[in-house]
Amino acid sequence: MKFSTPLNNSDIERLNVGDKLLLSGSIYTGRDAAHKRLIELIDNGEELPFNVKGQIIYYAGPAPASPGKVIGSAGPTTSYRMDPYAPKLIALGLKGMIGKGPRSKDVIEAMKKYKAVYFVAVGGAGALISQCIKKVDIVAYEDLGPEAIRCLQVEDFPVIVANDCYGRDLFKEGVEKYRINI
Amino acid sequence: MREINVQKITEVIKKLCMETNYYLGDDVVEALKKALEVEESPIGKEIINQILENSYIARKEKVAMCQDTGFTVVFLELGQNVNIIGGNFYEAVNEGVRQGYREGYLRKSIVSDPLERKNTGDNTPAVIHTKIVPGDKLKIIIAPKGGGSENMSEVKMMAPAQGIQGVEDFVVDKVSRSGGNPCPPVIVGVGIGGTFEKCASLAKQALLRTLGLRNPNPFYADLEKRLLEKINCLGIGPMGLGGRVTALDVFIETFPCHIASLPVAVNLQCHSARHKELVI
DSSP states (O other): OEEESSOOHHHHHTOOTTOEEEEEEEEEEOOHHHHHHHHHHHHTTOOOSSOOTTOEEEOOOOOOOOTTOSOSOOOOOBGGGGTTTHHHHHHTTOOEEEEBSOOOHHHHHHHHHHTOEEEEOOTTOHHHHHTTEEEEEEEEOGGGGGGSEEEEEEEEEEEEEEEOTTSOBHHHHHHHHHOOOO | OEEEEHHHHHHHHHHHHHHHHHOOOHHHHHHHHHHHHHOOOHHHHHHHHHHHHHHHHHHHHTOOSSSOOOEEEEEEEEETTEEEESSOHHHHHHHHHHHHHHHTTOOOOOBSSTTTOOBOSSOOOOEEEEEEESSSOEEEEEEEEOHHHHTTOEEEEEOGGGHHHHHHHHHHHHHHHHTTTTOSSEEEEEEEESOHHHHHHHHHHHTTSOTTOOOSSHHHHHHHHHHHHHHTTSOOOGGGSSOSOSEEEEEEEEEOOOTTOEEEEEEEEOSOOOOEEEEO
Protein backbone atom coordinates (compact mmCIF):
# COMPACT_ATOMS: atom_id res chain seq x y z
CA MET A 1 0.00 0.00 0.00
CA LYS A 2 1.34 3.45 -0.88
CA PHE A 3 0.59 6.51 1.26
CA SER A 4 1.61 10.15 1.04
CA THR A 5 1.86 12.80 3.75
CA PRO A 6 0.10 14.78 5.12
CA LEU A 7 -2.43 12.30 6.52
CA ASN A 8 -6.04 13.03 7.42
CA ASN A 9 -8.58 11.16 9.56
CA SER A 10 -9.94 9.13 6.67
CA ASP A 11 -6.39 7.97 5.78
CA ILE A 12 -5.89 6.92 9.39
CA GLU A 13 -9.20 5.02 9.50
CA ARG A 14 -8.10 2.92 6.53
CA LEU A 15 -5.02 1.66 8.36
CA ASN A 16 -4.94 -1.53 10.42
CA VAL A 17 -2.23 -3.26 12.43
CA GLY A 18 0.02 -5.41 10.26
CA ASP A 19 -0.49 -3.26 7.13
CA LYS A 20 2.73 -2.77 5.21
CA LEU A 21 3.09 0.71 3.76
CA LEU A 22 5.43 2.62 1.52
CA LEU A 23 5.38 6.23 2.72
CA SER A 24 6.20 9.21 0.54
CA GLY A 25 6.29 12.96 1.15
CA SER A 26 7.58 15.09 4.04
CA ILE A 27 8.22 13.66 7.49
CA TYR A 28 9.95 15.31 10.46
CA THR A 29 12.68 13.79 12.62
CA GLY A 30 12.57 14.32 16.35
CA ARG A 31 13.88 12.38 19.32
CA ASP A 32 14.53 12.85 23.05
CA ALA A 33 16.02 16.34 23.27
CA ALA A 34 13.83 17.86 20.53
CA HIS A 35 10.67 16.45 22.12
CA LYS A 36 11.62 17.95 25.47
CA ARG A 37 11.86 21.37 23.80
CA LEU A 38 8.61 20.97 21.84
CA ILE A 39 6.67 20.10 24.97
CA GLU A 40 8.16 23.07 26.84
CA LEU A 41 6.85 25.32 24.03
CA ILE A 42 3.38 23.73 24.20
CA ASP A 43 3.30 24.09 28.00
CA ASN A 44 4.25 27.77 27.70
CA GLY A 45 1.60 28.37 25.03
CA GLU A 46 4.27 29.19 22.42
CA GLU A 47 4.31 28.32 18.73
CA LEU A 48 6.05 25.15 17.56
CA PRO A 49 8.84 25.35 14.91
CA PHE A 50 6.57 23.42 12.52
CA ASN A 51 2.85 22.74 12.38
CA VAL A 52 2.33 19.12 13.50
CA LYS A 53 -1.20 18.93 12.09
CA GLY A 54 -1.49 15.97 9.68
CA GLN A 55 2.22 15.27 9.96
CA ILE A 56 4.42 12.31 10.87
CA ILE A 57 7.31 12.48 13.33
CA TYR A 58 10.11 9.99 12.74
CA TYR A 59 12.00 9.09 15.89
CA ALA A 60 15.47 9.21 14.42
CA GLY A 61 18.88 10.83 14.77
CA PRO A 62 20.67 10.22 11.48
CA ALA A 63 24.39 9.76 10.90
CA PRO A 64 26.12 12.51 8.88
CA ALA A 65 26.05 12.35 5.08
CA SER A 66 29.20 11.25 3.30
CA PRO A 67 30.15 13.17 0.12
CA GLY A 68 27.57 12.79 -2.63
CA LYS A 69 24.81 11.62 -0.28
CA VAL A 70 21.93 13.62 1.24
CA ILE A 71 22.04 11.78 4.58
CA GLY A 72 23.90 9.02 6.42
CA SER A 73 22.40 5.93 8.01
CA ALA A 74 18.92 6.89 9.27
CA GLY A 75 17.02 4.12 11.03
CA PRO A 76 14.49 4.50 13.86
CA THR A 77 15.30 4.88 17.56
CA THR A 78 13.38 3.27 20.44
CA SER A 79 9.99 4.93 20.85
CA TYR A 80 9.13 4.43 24.54
CA ARG A 81 11.43 7.33 25.44
CA MET A 82 9.05 9.64 23.58
CA ASP A 83 5.94 8.19 25.30
CA PRO A 84 5.74 10.93 27.96
CA TYR A 85 5.66 13.59 25.19
CA ALA A 86 3.63 11.97 22.40
CA PRO A 87 0.02 12.40 23.67
CA LYS A 88 0.34 16.23 23.71
CA LEU A 89 1.53 16.25 20.09
CA ILE A 90 -1.19 13.81 19.03
CA ALA A 91 -3.77 16.09 20.66
CA LEU A 92 -2.45 18.92 18.47
CA GLY A 93 -3.14 16.90 15.32
CA LEU A 94 -0.01 14.79 14.82
CA LYS A 95 -1.21 11.84 12.71
CA GLY A 96 1.71 9.46 12.73
CA MET A 97 4.88 8.41 14.48
CA ILE A 98 7.61 6.13 13.14
CA GLY A 99 9.92 4.33 15.53
CA LYS A 100 10.71 0.93 16.97
CA GLY A 101 9.48 -0.93 20.04
CA PRO A 102 6.09 -0.81 21.80
CA ARG A 103 4.15 2.27 23.03
CA SER A 104 2.57 3.01 26.41
CA LYS A 105 -1.12 2.76 27.24
CA ASP A 106 -1.42 6.56 27.28
CA VAL A 107 -0.03 6.88 23.76
CA ILE A 108 -2.32 4.10 22.48
CA GLU A 109 -5.32 5.83 24.11
CA ALA A 110 -4.35 9.17 22.54
CA MET A 111 -4.09 7.51 19.11
CA LYS A 112 -7.62 6.15 19.56
CA LYS A 113 -9.06 9.42 20.80
CA TYR A 114 -7.51 11.75 18.21
CA LYS A 115 -7.05 9.25 15.35
CA ALA A 116 -3.37 8.64 14.82
CA VAL A 117 -1.16 5.65 14.04
CA TYR A 118 2.21 4.32 15.07
CA PHE A 119 4.44 2.79 12.41
CA VAL A 120 7.43 0.56 12.99
CA ALA A 121 10.46 0.80 10.73
CA VAL A 122 13.18 -1.82 10.96
CA GLY A 123 15.66 -0.86 13.66
CA GLY A 124 19.23 -1.24 12.48
CA ALA A 125 18.28 -0.92 8.81
CA GLY A 126 19.58 2.64 8.66
CA ALA A 127 21.62 2.23 5.47
CA LEU A 128 18.61 0.76 3.62
CA ILE A 129 16.23 3.45 4.89
CA SER A 130 18.67 6.24 3.96
CA GLN A 131 18.17 5.30 0.31
CA CYS A 132 14.48 6.32 0.57
CA ILE A 133 15.44 9.82 1.76
CA LYS A 134 15.78 12.24 -1.13
CA LYS A 135 16.13 15.63 0.57
CA VAL A 136 16.97 16.91 4.06
CA ASP A 137 16.36 20.36 5.59
CA ILE A 138 17.06 21.38 9.16
CA VAL A 139 13.87 22.86 10.64
CA ALA A 140 14.96 23.61 14.22
CA TYR A 141 17.47 23.02 17.02
CA GLU A 142 20.60 22.71 14.87
CA ASP A 143 22.61 22.91 18.12
CA LEU A 144 21.36 19.42 19.00
CA GLY A 145 23.43 17.89 16.19
CA PRO A 146 21.97 14.46 15.34
CA GLU A 147 18.93 15.33 17.49
CA ALA A 148 17.95 18.44 15.48
CA ILE A 149 14.51 18.49 13.87
CA ARG A 150 14.90 17.75 10.16
CA CYS A 151 12.32 17.69 7.41
CA LEU A 152 12.94 14.64 5.22
CA GLN A 153 11.50 14.12 1.76
CA VAL A 154 11.00 10.37 1.54
CA GLU A 155 10.03 8.04 -1.28
CA ASP A 156 8.62 4.59 -0.57
CA PHE A 157 9.85 4.41 3.02
CA PRO A 158 8.88 0.86 4.20
CA VAL A 159 6.92 0.82 7.48
CA ILE A 160 4.50 -1.50 9.27
CA VAL A 161 1.40 -0.34 11.19
CA ALA A 162 2.01 -1.48 14.79
CA ASN A 163 -0.80 0.50 16.49
CA ASP A 164 -3.92 1.66 14.65
CA CYS A 165 -6.62 4.12 15.68
CA TYR A 166 -8.81 1.24 16.87
CA GLY A 167 -6.60 0.49 19.88
CA ARG A 168 -5.01 -2.63 18.45
CA ASP A 169 -1.38 -3.43 19.24
CA LEU A 170 0.70 -5.65 16.93
CA PHE A 171 3.38 -6.10 19.61
CA LYS A 172 0.87 -7.79 21.93
CA GLU A 173 -0.94 -9.72 19.19
CA GLY A 174 2.27 -10.88 17.48
CA VAL A 175 3.90 -12.15 20.64
CA GLU A 176 0.71 -13.96 21.74
CA LYS A 177 0.49 -15.67 18.37
CA TYR A 178 4.04 -17.05 18.40
CA ARG A 179 4.61 -17.66 22.12
CA ILE A 180 5.17 -21.32 23.05
CA ASN A 181 4.39 -22.12 26.68
CA ILE A 182 7.01 -24.33 28.24
CA MET B 1 60.87 -4.08 25.78
CA ARG B 2 59.13 -3.73 22.43
CA GLU B 3 58.17 -0.16 21.64
CA ILE B 4 54.81 0.82 20.16
CA ASN B 5 54.22 4.42 19.14
CA VAL B 6 50.88 5.96 20.12
CA GLN B 7 50.49 7.13 16.53
CA LYS B 8 50.12 3.51 15.43
CA ILE B 9 47.44 2.99 18.10
CA THR B 10 45.48 6.01 16.85
CA GLU B 11 45.65 4.73 13.26
CA VAL B 12 44.42 1.25 14.20
CA ILE B 13 41.56 2.57 16.34
CA LYS B 14 40.44 4.94 13.58
CA LYS B 15 40.40 2.13 11.00
CA LEU B 16 38.56 -0.29 13.32
CA CYS B 17 35.91 2.32 14.21
CA MET B 18 35.00 2.67 10.56
CA GLU B 19 35.22 -1.01 9.66
CA THR B 20 33.07 -2.26 12.55
CA ASN B 21 30.32 0.16 11.58
CA TYR B 22 30.37 -0.70 7.84
CA TYR B 23 30.89 -4.46 7.85
CA LEU B 24 28.59 -6.79 9.76
CA GLY B 25 30.52 -9.92 10.82
CA ASP B 26 30.17 -13.05 8.67
CA ASP B 27 28.99 -15.01 11.71
CA VAL B 28 26.06 -12.60 12.22
CA VAL B 29 25.16 -12.66 8.50
CA GLU B 30 25.16 -16.48 8.54
CA ALA B 31 23.05 -16.57 11.72
CA LEU B 32 20.52 -14.18 10.14
CA LYS B 33 20.31 -16.36 7.01
CA LYS B 34 19.61 -19.37 9.23
CA ALA B 35 17.03 -17.34 11.16
CA LEU B 36 15.26 -16.60 7.89
CA GLU B 37 14.72 -20.33 7.37
CA VAL B 38 13.40 -20.84 10.91
CA GLU B 39 11.17 -17.78 11.11
CA GLU B 40 7.48 -18.50 10.51
CA SER B 41 6.03 -15.00 10.80
CA PRO B 42 5.75 -13.32 7.37
CA ILE B 43 6.46 -9.91 8.93
CA GLY B 44 9.39 -11.44 10.82
CA LYS B 45 10.80 -12.87 7.60
CA GLU B 46 10.46 -9.53 5.86
CA ILE B 47 12.28 -7.79 8.71
CA ILE B 48 15.19 -10.28 8.60
CA ASN B 49 15.37 -9.80 4.83
CA GLN B 50 15.60 -6.03 5.32
CA ILE B 51 18.34 -6.47 7.94
CA LEU B 52 20.35 -8.65 5.55
CA GLU B 53 19.84 -6.28 2.63
CA ASN B 54 20.86 -3.40 4.89
CA SER B 55 24.14 -5.15 5.73
CA TYR B 56 24.91 -5.61 2.02
CA ILE B 57 24.22 -1.92 1.30
CA ALA B 58 26.38 -0.79 4.24
CA ARG B 59 29.25 -3.02 3.08
CA LYS B 60 29.05 -1.91 -0.54
CA GLU B 61 28.55 1.81 0.06
CA LYS B 62 30.80 2.03 3.15
CA VAL B 63 28.09 3.65 5.26
CA ALA B 64 27.16 2.85 8.84
CA MET B 65 24.81 -0.15 8.96
CA CYS B 66 22.94 1.55 11.82
CA GLN B 67 22.76 5.28 12.51
CA ASP B 68 23.49 4.52 16.16
CA THR B 69 27.20 4.02 15.71
CA GLY B 70 27.41 3.56 19.42
CA PHE B 71 29.45 4.29 22.46
CA THR B 72 32.94 3.20 21.43
CA VAL B 73 33.89 0.43 23.82
CA VAL B 74 37.59 -0.44 23.52
CA PHE B 75 39.16 -3.58 24.97
CA LEU B 76 42.95 -3.43 25.17
CA GLU B 77 45.13 -6.43 25.94
CA LEU B 78 48.54 -4.96 26.59
CA GLY B 79 51.57 -7.24 26.69
CA GLN B 80 53.65 -6.55 29.80
CA ASN B 81 56.78 -6.27 27.64
CA VAL B 82 55.40 -3.41 25.58
CA ASN B 83 56.62 0.13 26.10
CA ILE B 84 54.15 2.73 24.80
CA ILE B 85 56.05 5.73 23.42
CA GLY B 86 55.29 9.07 21.77
CA GLY B 87 52.48 10.28 24.02
CA ASN B 88 49.57 9.41 26.28
CA PHE B 89 48.11 5.93 25.60
CA TYR B 90 44.44 6.72 26.34
CA GLU B 91 44.60 10.07 24.56
CA ALA B 92 45.83 8.19 21.50
CA VAL B 93 42.83 5.85 21.76
CA ASN B 94 40.41 8.78 21.97
CA GLU B 95 42.15 10.50 19.06
CA GLY B 96 41.56 7.37 16.99
CA VAL B 97 37.87 7.45 17.90
CA ARG B 98 37.68 11.17 17.09
CA GLN B 99 39.27 10.72 13.65
CA GLY B 100 37.36 7.52 12.85
CA TYR B 101 33.96 9.01 13.65
CA ARG B 102 34.70 12.25 11.80
CA GLU B 103 36.27 10.78 8.67
CA GLY B 104 33.96 7.77 8.61
CA TYR B 105 30.77 9.90 8.76
CA LEU B 106 29.64 8.11 11.91
CA ARG B 107 27.15 9.61 14.33
CA LYS B 108 28.39 11.40 17.42
CA SER B 109 26.24 10.04 20.23
CA ILE B 110 28.03 10.98 23.44
CA VAL B 111 26.97 13.75 25.84
CA SER B 112 29.64 15.18 28.14
CA ASP B 113 27.51 15.06 31.28
CA PRO B 114 24.67 12.60 31.96
CA LEU B 115 22.36 15.33 33.29
CA GLU B 116 23.48 18.44 31.41
CA ARG B 117 23.47 16.41 28.17
CA LYS B 118 25.60 18.44 25.78
CA ASN B 119 27.02 16.48 22.85
CA THR B 120 30.83 16.23 22.88
CA GLY B 121 30.74 16.44 19.08
CA ASP B 122 33.36 13.79 18.39
CA ASN B 123 32.00 10.63 20.07
CA THR B 124 34.72 10.73 22.75
CA PRO B 125 35.50 9.68 25.35
CA ALA B 126 35.62 5.96 24.64
CA VAL B 127 34.98 3.43 27.39
CA ILE B 128 38.33 1.69 27.74
CA HIS B 129 38.96 -1.67 29.42
CA THR B 130 42.62 -2.61 29.77
CA LYS B 131 44.06 -6.00 30.64
CA ILE B 132 47.77 -6.58 31.16
CA VAL B 133 48.85 -9.91 29.66
CA PRO B 134 52.18 -11.70 29.10
CA GLY B 135 54.03 -10.96 25.86
CA ASP B 136 55.02 -8.02 23.69
CA LYS B 137 51.88 -7.44 21.64
CA LEU B 138 48.91 -5.10 21.93
CA LYS B 139 45.49 -6.46 21.01
CA ILE B 140 42.85 -3.85 20.29
CA ILE B 141 39.16 -4.77 20.14
CA ILE B 142 36.58 -2.17 19.17
CA ALA B 143 32.95 -2.86 20.02
CA PRO B 144 30.63 0.11 19.35
CA LYS B 145 27.52 -0.31 21.53
CA GLY B 146 24.14 1.11 20.57
CA GLY B 147 21.98 2.81 23.19
CA GLY B 148 18.75 0.93 22.44
CA SER B 149 20.02 -2.48 23.48
CA GLU B 150 22.31 -1.14 26.21
CA ASN B 151 19.27 0.45 27.88
CA MET B 152 17.65 -3.00 28.16
CA SER B 153 20.54 -4.45 30.20
CA GLU B 154 20.52 -5.20 33.92
CA VAL B 155 22.55 -6.45 36.88
CA LYS B 156 20.89 -8.42 39.65
CA MET B 157 22.51 -9.38 42.94
CA MET B 158 20.82 -12.72 43.60
CA ALA B 159 20.97 -14.92 46.68
CA PRO B 160 23.06 -18.08 46.27
CA ALA B 161 19.94 -20.14 47.16
CA GLN B 162 18.27 -18.96 43.95
CA GLY B 163 20.80 -21.08 42.06
CA ILE B 164 20.61 -22.07 38.43
CA GLN B 165 16.80 -21.78 38.31
CA GLY B 166 17.00 -18.20 39.54
CA VAL B 167 19.61 -17.37 36.93
CA GLU B 168 17.57 -18.91 34.09
CA ASP B 169 14.37 -17.16 35.16
CA PHE B 170 16.11 -13.78 35.43
CA VAL B 171 17.74 -14.01 31.99
CA VAL B 172 14.57 -15.17 30.20
CA ASP B 173 12.43 -12.62 32.04
CA LYS B 174 14.86 -9.83 31.16
CA VAL B 175 14.64 -10.64 27.44
CA SER B 176 10.86 -10.99 27.74
CA ARG B 177 10.43 -7.59 29.43
CA SER B 178 12.68 -5.95 26.85
CA GLY B 179 10.38 -7.04 24.02
CA GLY B 180 10.96 -5.16 20.79
CA ASN B 181 13.06 -2.39 22.35
CA PRO B 182 16.62 -3.78 21.94
CA CYS B 183 16.16 -4.52 18.19
CA PRO B 184 15.66 -8.29 18.20
CA PRO B 185 16.87 -10.72 17.05
CA VAL B 186 19.32 -10.04 19.85
CA ILE B 187 22.46 -11.64 21.20
CA VAL B 188 22.32 -12.20 24.95
CA GLY B 189 25.50 -11.69 26.97
CA VAL B 190 25.31 -13.13 30.49
CA GLY B 191 27.83 -12.61 33.26
CA ILE B 192 27.59 -14.81 36.33
CA GLY B 193 29.73 -14.36 39.43
CA GLY B 194 32.41 -11.90 40.46
CA THR B 195 31.33 -8.66 42.10
CA PHE B 196 28.68 -6.14 41.02
CA GLU B 197 30.92 -4.47 38.41
CA LYS B 198 32.81 -7.63 37.44
CA CYS B 199 29.68 -9.50 36.39
CA ALA B 200 28.51 -6.54 34.25
CA SER B 201 31.90 -6.55 32.57
CA LEU B 202 31.69 -10.34 31.99
CA ALA B 203 28.30 -9.89 30.29
CA LYS B 204 29.80 -7.27 27.98
CA GLN B 205 32.84 -9.45 27.20
CA ALA B 206 30.54 -12.39 26.44
CA LEU B 207 29.20 -10.38 23.49
CA LEU B 208 32.62 -10.48 21.82
CA ARG B 209 32.33 -14.21 21.15
CA THR B 210 31.78 -15.49 17.58
CA LEU B 211 28.18 -16.65 17.10
CA GLY B 212 27.76 -20.41 17.39
CA LEU B 213 30.77 -20.95 19.68
CA ARG B 214 29.91 -22.45 23.07
CA ASN B 215 31.38 -21.91 26.53
CA PRO B 216 34.26 -24.44 26.92
CA ASN B 217 32.68 -25.73 30.16
CA PRO B 218 30.00 -28.30 29.13
CA PHE B 219 27.76 -27.25 32.04
CA TYR B 220 27.62 -23.65 30.83
CA ALA B 221 27.50 -24.73 27.18
CA ASP B 222 24.30 -26.65 28.04
CA LEU B 223 22.91 -23.69 29.93
CA GLU B 224 23.56 -21.43 26.92
CA LYS B 225 21.68 -23.82 24.63
CA ARG B 226 18.78 -24.17 27.07
CA LEU B 227 18.46 -20.41 27.52
CA LEU B 228 18.49 -19.85 23.75
CA GLU B 229 15.69 -22.38 23.36
CA LYS B 230 13.60 -20.83 26.13
CA ILE B 231 14.13 -17.29 24.78
CA ASN B 232 13.05 -18.34 21.31
CA CYS B 233 9.81 -19.71 22.78
CA LEU B 234 8.88 -16.20 24.03
CA GLY B 235 7.34 -15.28 20.67
CA ILE B 236 8.88 -11.78 20.63
CA GLY B 237 10.39 -12.25 17.18
CA PRO B 238 12.14 -9.77 14.87
CA MET B 239 11.62 -6.18 16.12
CA GLY B 240 9.17 -7.54 18.72
CA LEU B 241 6.28 -7.91 16.28
CA GLY B 242 5.97 -11.65 16.94
CA GLY B 243 7.92 -14.61 15.65
CA ARG B 244 10.15 -17.58 16.33
CA VAL B 245 13.53 -15.84 16.28
CA THR B 246 14.05 -13.58 19.29
CA ALA B 247 17.75 -14.31 19.91
CA LEU B 248 20.56 -15.45 17.62
CA ASP B 249 22.70 -16.72 20.48
CA VAL B 250 23.32 -16.69 24.23
CA PHE B 251 26.83 -16.41 25.66
CA ILE B 252 27.74 -16.94 29.31
CA GLU B 253 30.98 -15.90 31.01
CA THR B 254 31.64 -16.70 34.67
CA PHE B 255 33.99 -15.77 37.50
CA PRO B 256 34.44 -17.00 41.09
CA CYS B 257 32.28 -15.15 43.62
CA HIS B 258 31.81 -14.38 47.31
CA ILE B 259 30.16 -16.97 49.60
CA ALA B 260 27.26 -14.55 50.14
CA SER B 261 26.70 -13.56 46.49
CA LEU B 262 25.33 -14.67 43.16
CA PRO B 263 25.65 -11.64 40.86
CA VAL B 264 24.06 -12.02 37.41
CA ALA B 265 24.22 -9.50 34.57
CA VAL B 266 22.44 -9.49 31.25
CA ASN B 267 23.85 -7.28 28.50
CA LEU B 268 21.66 -7.28 25.40
CA GLN B 269 23.13 -6.73 21.96
CA CYS B 270 21.06 -5.79 18.93
CA HIS B 271 21.48 -7.61 15.62
CA SER B 272 23.98 -4.90 14.55
CA ALA B 273 26.51 -6.88 16.59
CA ARG B 274 29.71 -5.04 15.84
CA HIS B 275 33.20 -5.89 16.99
CA LYS B 276 36.58 -6.10 15.32
CA GLU B 277 40.08 -6.70 16.57
CA LEU B 278 43.65 -6.18 15.47
CA VAL B 279 46.95 -7.16 17.05
CA ILE B 280 49.91 -4.79 16.86
